[in-house]
Amino acid sequence: MKHGQISSKELSDFIRERATIEEAYSRSMTKLAKTASNCSQLGTFAPVWDVFKQSTEKLAACHMELVRKLQELIKEVQKYVEEQAKNHKKTKEEVASTLEAVQNIQSVSQALQKSKENYINKTLEQERMRKEGATQRDLDKAGLKVKKATETYKSYVEKYANAKTEFEQRMTETAQKFQGIEEEHVLRMQEIIHSYCQSVEETHIQIGEVQEEFVKNMENTSVESLIQKLAESKGTGKERPGNTVKSLTHDDPPFSRCTFWEKNTFCLQLFLYCIFFLF
Secondary structure: OHHHHHHHHHHHHHHHHHHHHHHHHHHHHHHHHHHHHOOOOOOOOHHHHHHHHHHHHHHHHHHHHHHHHHHHHHHHHHHHHHHHHHHHHHHHHHOHHHHHHHHHHHHHHHHHHHHHHHHHHHHHHHHHHHHHOOOHHHHHHHHHHHHHHHHHHHHHHHHHHHHHHHHHHHHHHHHHHHHHHHHHHHHHHHHHHHHHHHHHHHHHHHHHHHHHHHHHHHHHOOHHHHHHHHHHHHOOOOOOOOOOOOOOOOOOOOHHHOOHHHHOHHHHHHHHHHHHHHO
16 A cells, blocks of 8 residues: 555656646747747748747647646646545554454464474473383373473464464455555556546647648748738739829920930839849
8 A cells, every 4th residue: 555655646746747848848839939920020931930930839838738737637646645545544444453463373373383392392301201211200290291281282273273263364354455445546547647648649639730730831831922922011002003104205395305214213113122122
């Protein structure tokens, strides 16, 4: 049970660290999106920065959403850790009798071993006295000691049998209870990990969708469309300006005295305008 509590806390710390990393990454992506918005808005490439900015902001939002889900999962794990501690405390109280049974069989086992050694020693001593031709009085005394050692040994054999039965029964019940606790712990941990995997998988799907959208937007951003957008943003209208010199002829003054560039002022202005904005 102790290792179960440790693994629960370690899993909580792992998810918390992942959430911290995701949050830092999201903030970095938000900062990158601001960098894209600060790039030059002049020229034909300007609309592309808008695509980068929107895509990066969406990626940052995906990772921040994962942070939110992980934080909720951390709360769930913390709640489980508290429940786990309460259940373990209750279980320890319930299996207190098992500890007593363990201590009892250990004590009886030691006493049984000593009584057995005493019985063997007394029996060997009696046999030795018979072989050496001891007096009947000494043999009787030795016989009484053997009889007493035998009774003590038998009593501890019975005590050990009873202690062993109680020990096996208590240990079986406790082992089954511990196994149930461990099975429940593993199932709960699997549920938490499943939620973790699902959150990460959903984020990856969202990131994939953002990437697909980015690729489509870039594919739809053709050279013609960029130039068209520039012309629409910088142009003064779709109608051509009126021809103010249409009624004049080359023979009418003062047009007849104009130079070539003066005659073609409008063309010159349009030419310079195109050079300025395209380059």
